[in-house]
Amino acid sequence: MNANLLFGSMLVVSIGVSSCATGGKEQNTGTKPVFSAEDMDLSVDPGTNFFEYANGGWRKQHPLPDDKSRYGSFDLLAEENKEKVKLIIENAAAQNAEDGTVSQKIGDFYASGMDMDAINKAGIKPIQPLLSKINSIEKQDDIVKVISFLQQQGINPLFYYHATADQKNSKMNIAGVYQSGLGMPDRDYYLEKTDDAKKLRDAYQNYLTTLYTLSGHAETEAAKKAELVFDFETSLAKASNSRLENRDPHKTYNKVDINGVEEMVKPFPFASFIKGMGYSVPAEINVSQPEFLAEVGKLYKKEKLSTWKTFLTSVVLRNTAAYLTQDFVNANFAFYGQAMSGQKEQEPRWKKVVNTTNGALGEAVGQLFVAEYFPPAAKKRMDKLVENLRIAFGQRISQLEWMSDETKQAAQEKLDAIRVKIGYPNKWRDYSDLKVVKTSYVENILASNRFELDFDLAKIGKPVDQDEWFMTPQTVNAYYNPLANEIVFPAAILQPPFFYLDGDDAVNYGAIGVVIGHEMTHGFDDQGRLFAKDGNMEEWWTAEDSEKFNARTKVLVDQFNQFEVLPGVFANGELSLGENIADLGGLLISYQAYLNSLNGKENTEKIDGFTDKQRFYLAYSRVWAQNIRDAEIARLTKVDVHSLGSNRVNGPLPNVQEWYDAFGLDAKSPLFITPEERASIW
Numbered sequence: 001m002n003a004n005l006l007f008g009s010m011l012v013v014s015i016g017v018s019s020c021a022t023g024g025k026e027q028n029t030g031t032k033p034v035f036s037a038e039d040m041d042l043s044v045d046p047g048t049n050f051f052e053y054a055n056g057g058w059r060k061q062h063p064l065p066d067d068k069s070r071y072g073s074f075d076l077l078a079e080e081n082k083e084k085v086k087l088i089i090e091n092a093a094a095q096n097a098e099d100g101t102v103s104q105k106i107g108d109f110y111a112s113g114m115d116m117d118a119i120n121k122a123g124i125k126p127i128q129p130l131l132s133k134i135n136s137i138e139k140q141d142d143i144v145k146v147i148s149f150l151q152q153q154g155i156n157p158l159f160y161y162h163a164t165a166d167q168k169n170s171k172m173n174i175a176g177v178y179q180s181g182l183g184m185p186d187r188d189y190y191l192e193k194t195d196d197a198k199k200l201r202d203a204y205q206n207y208l209t210t211l212y213t214l215s216g217h218a219e220t221e222a223a224k225k226a227e228l229v230f231d232f233e234t235s236l237a238k239a240s241n242s243r244l245e246n247r248d249p250h251k252t253y254n255k256v257d258i259n260g261v262e263e264m265v266k267p268f269p270f271a272s273f274i275k276g277m278g279y280s281v282p283a284e285i286n287v288s289q290p291e292f293l294a295e296v297g298k299l300y301k302k303e304k305l306s307t308w309k310t311f312l313t314s315v316v317l318r319n320t321a322a323y324l325t326q327d328f329v330n331a332n333f334a335f336y337g338q339a340m341s342g343q344k345e346q347e348p349r350w351k352k353v354v355n356t357t358n359g360a361l362g363e364a365v366g367q368l369f370v371a372e373y374f375p376p377a378a379k380k381r382m383d384k385l386v387e388n389l390r391i392a393f394g395q396r397i398s399q400l401e402w403m404s405d406e407t408k409q410a411a412q413e414k415l416d417a418i419r420v421k422i423g424y425p426n427k428w429r430d431y432s433d434l435k436v437v438k439t440s441y442v443e444n445i446l447a448s449n450r451f452e453l454d455f456d457l458a459k460i461g462k463p464v465d466q467d468e469w470f471m472t473p474q475t476v477n478a479y480y481n482p483l484a485n486e487i488v489f490p491a492a493i494l495q496p497p498f499f500y501l502d503g504d505d506a507v508n509y510g511a512i513g514v515v516i517g518h519e520m521t522h523g524f525d526d527q528g529r530l531f532a533k534d535g536n537m538e539e540w541w542t543a544e545d546s547e548k549f550n551a552r553t554k555v556l557v558d559q560f561n562q563f564e565v566l567p568g569v570f571a572n573g574e575l576s577l578g579e580n581i582a583d584l585g586g587l588l589i590s591y592q593a594y595l596n597s598l599n600g601k602e603n604t605e606k607i608d609g610f611t612d613k614q615r616f617y618l619a620y621s622r623v624w625a626q627n628i629r630d631a632e633i634a635r636l637t638k639v640d641v642h643s644l645g646s647n648r649v650n651g652p653l654p655n656v657q658e659w660y661d662a663f664g665l666d667a668k669s670p671l672f673i674t675p676e677e678r679a680s681i682w
């Protein structure tokens with residue numbers, strides 16, 4: 001759902017994996033000291049494993065609940081938020097508000113999702129119109145018509161068609177086409193020869209088989225269909241870009257007109273596909289993966305109508321399974337929750353429905369969330385912190401030994417031009433055109449998808465709305481958008497362990513300060529540096545500086561490639577490079593900002609038994625405290641650009657001299673890296 005949040009700006013980079021895990025009920029009371037010995041493990045040597053030293057106690061006190069694949073302080077905050085959002089939703093529902101009001105929509109959306117009796121009773125009836133449409137395919141043209149129809153419902157069998165800022169003219173929106181069609185979370189799962197990948201492929205085929213049996217097919221027939229679909233998807237997987245390739249903004253920028261697209265995807269009639277959705281053909285379209293489109297064209301030409309019908313049916317079933325009967329929900333969980341992520345149990349129903357309600361009416365819920373939970377004082381303190389971080393980053397740029405004056409000048413200009421959004425949007429989304437009923441959950445989901453598609457595609461050919469947010473205020477996360485050169489901090493992240501409204505400076509600089517610095521450096525990481533201050537993709541570095549930058553980041557790639565995350569499985573230093581640059585840069589910049597705040601004085605006060613400098617690094621580490629299952633480690637290592645929590649701590653810190661100094665560590669520490677081998681970028 002909400003494809004526009006994900007694809008409206010493909011290059012948006014966030015601070016952490018968006019939290020989907022759920023559980024416990026612990027609240028941050030704000031009265032507990034930020035650090036106490038019980039949250040740490042003082043028996044661990046900080047120079048051997050700083051992550052465990054800082055978080056060992058916390059990790060023991062927060063074992064993984066059965067319904068979670070990862071549980072960290074990040075997730076805990078997201079959990080607490082979910083409780084708050086639930087209250088907001090329940091309040092809206094209790095008002096029995098007039099039809100068409102926002103309260104009615106929030107309340108009824110939630111109620112429709114919680115009414116399992118009605119959902120079970122309806123069976124697959126709510127998706128029958130979609131399945132009938134597929135069954136009515138009689139000739140090749142019909143395939144395109146049906147795909148257009150499904151696309152309108154937010155179901156994207158082959159590609160995402162969306163609005164996106166033009167990378168070379170970033171003030172304007174154009175149309176974009178992006179690869180889709182896979183039921184497993186990454187192309188690699190279809191292609192890898194490892195035992196684990198094979199196991200997951202089997203689990204996926206079982207899942208597809210179950211979906212077909214649940215929708216009325218005999219077991220053997222269902223298994224045959226599943227195999228057919230799997231082969232079809234494997235063809236798409238082979239032609240899909242890898243995640244690494246998709247991080248390359250040059251490779252994914254291929255702007256053409258409609259004739260250009262039709263040439264790539266021939267004989268698939270792309271113009272008819274757009275018109276079939278009810279939209280006119282735009283002047284400019286960016287194709288992110290041309291090779292993928294060529295494969296779609298081949299499949300369109302060669303596959304039988306019956307294969308297409310089977311494939312399209314599977315896409316509908318797996319896109320709606322989570323919202324159908326309990327049997328469908330269980331099958332969906334068995335694959336995506338258990339097999340993929342190692343979850344033992346499903347999270348309570350209400351948490352899932354809070355998520356979908358949040359997805360469908362995000363800013364309506366967000367408006368209520370902000371009114372209730374976001375104090376104006378938090379925004380004020382953040383404004384100040386952000387400006388202090390900007391100053392510190394500027395100082396560090398001017399002192400860099402490896403960068404030429406010419407590039408420094410342009411970098412300062414880009415830094416000065418970064419726009420900042422804190423808390424919530426200036427103007428809120430209008431949900432007037434979204435119709436929500438109390439009687440059908442699936443109908444509501446599909447209506448929301450149509451509403452989102454309309455909202456998104458209406459932007460094509462129009463100037464970019466600078467006030468738009470790609471996250472809701474109640475999201476625990478933050479992002480940098482290179483096409484707008486902006487950093488964005490939703491209200492929900494401005495709470496412990498990120499932000500302590502009453503906390504001391506050392507702790508706030510160590511936590512939210514590093515997050516701010518992290519986001520700022522994204523404008524200058526391996527991807528963000530390819531965009532200039534106005535968000536346009538253009539070269540503003542001298543060739544020599546680019547070379548030096550690449551050599552310096554290579555050190556970080558090599559360091560992270562050495563982390564063995566599971567027996568025989570290593571972290572992907574290239575995929576996570578942008579994030580690792582950001583973590584290391586954020587640490588250095590925020591530390592500098594903290595020193596600036598002391599005005600040359602020494603802070604000698606110990607709080608909770610720790611010096612200010614120790615608290616800075618402990619606060620940073622606390623943000624990444626977590627427990628995680630092996631299956632989730634394997635999955636995230638493949639799909640997530642962020643490093644695992646332990647590596648976000650033990651990875652960057654040994655590159656930082658001030659960290660060694662704060663804890664009195666030296667060359668005898670196992671984490672020690674000699675000064676010449678350290679990564680040093682910002």
Ligand SMILES: [Zn+2]
Binds near residue numbers: 013015519578579
């Ligand atoms: Zn990031």
